[in-house]
Amino acid sequence: MMLEVSHLAVDHGPLRALWDVSFRVGEGERVALLGANGAGKSTTLGTLIGLYHPAGGTIVYRGQNIAGRDTADNVDDGIALVPEGRRLFPDMTVRENLEMGAYVRGKRGGVTESIERCYALFPILKEKARQPAGQLSGGQQQMVAIGRALMSRPKLLLLDEPFLGVAPIIIAEVMAALSRLSDQGVTVLLVEQNIHRAMDFVSRAYVIENGRSVLEGDRQALLGDPNFSSKFLGLE
Numbered sequence: 551m552m553l554e555v556s557h558l559a560v561d562h563g564p565l566r567a568l569w570d571v572s573f574r575v576g577e578g579e580r581v582a583l584l585g586a587n588g589a590g591k592s593t594t595l596g597t598l599i600g601l602y603h604p605a606g607g608t609i610v611y612r613g614q615n616i617a618g619r620d621t622a623d624n625v626d627d628g629i630a631l632v633p634e635g636r637r638l639f640p641d642m643t644v645r646e647n648l649e650m651g652a653y654v655r656g657k658r659g660g661v662t663e664s665i666e667r668c669y670a671l672f673p674i675l676k677e678k679a680r681q682p683a684g685q686l687s688g689g690q691q692q693m694v695a696i697g698r699a700l701m702s703r704p705k706l707l708l709l710d711e712p713f714l715g716v717a718p719i720i721i722a723e724v725m726a727a728l729s730r731l732s733d734q735g736v737t738v739l740l741v742e743q744n745i746h747r748a749m750d751f752v753s754r755a756y757v758i759e760n761g762r763s764v765l766e767g768d769r770q771a772l773l774g775d776p777n778f779s780s781k782f783l784g785l786e
């Protein structure tokens with residue numbers, strides 16, 4: 551297993567957000583964490599990258615318990631997060647936003663080379679390189695956010711609702727790019743509220759409810775499980 555999260559518990563101040571979250575992601579796998587608003591999806595990804603320190607549980611990444619480790623160390627060790635809402639610098643150019651992803655990149659090749667790889671994945675970003683990121687469409691901004699995360703050459707890419715506010719035709723384009731990354735060996739952990747969209751991309755998923763993992767399975771098993779559909783009724 552590339553990543554094995556066991557009984558993760560996380561507090562936001564006095565409030566417990568995660569009570570008992572467990573899941574596993576194999577090397578090269580595509581896995582989704584599904585859940586409603588406030589279920590704890592972003593808290594889980596934030597804890598994996600080191601923004602939140604767990605109150606309990608373990609996060610074993612490539613054989614080492616990294617729970618509570620600094621974000622910079624996690625990024626240096628091959629984990630990258632595409633945050634919820636993209637969090638770009640809107641007044642900075644596309645290229646400058648991409649360069650921001652390189653600040654903790656250690657010794658993994660040149661910045662220019664990494665930017666060229668982003669442009670190869672999303673050619674539109676090369677055309678828009680000198681434009682302020684805030685002027686791009688939602689889908690194009692998501693490409694910048696993904697490109698920025700790729701600047702550190704991650705082995706494990708965490709994506710927090712990457713398709714929110716993205717036009718359907720661009721969703722297909724972003725998914726195709728993520729598939730190419732996955733084919734190149736990047737492991738992908740995706741957080742989504744929309745099951746059908748997630749299931750178009752992943753082979754396995756876990757459902758989080760109120761800070762607890764409550765259901766897991768591969769695509770076919772979950773889509774055929776009446777318990778699964780009822781968990782998500784009203785969410786689509």
Ligand SMILES: Nc1ncnc2c1ncn2[C@@H]1O[C@H](COP(=O)(O)OP(=O)(O)OP(=O)(O)O)[C@@H](O)[C@H]1O
Nearest residue numbers: 562565567585586587588589590591592593594743
């Ligand atoms: N920084 C914070 N401070 C205090 N409480 C927080 C903070 N971030 C999240 N929470 C609370 O923790 C719980 C889990 O939130 P989280 O953002 O992880 O859920 P989510 O599944 O990502 O939801 P959404 O689908 O809305 O993005 C919620 O009750 C939320 O209100």
Ligand SMILES: [Mg+2]
Nearest residue numbers: 591592593634
């Ligand atoms: Mg969230």
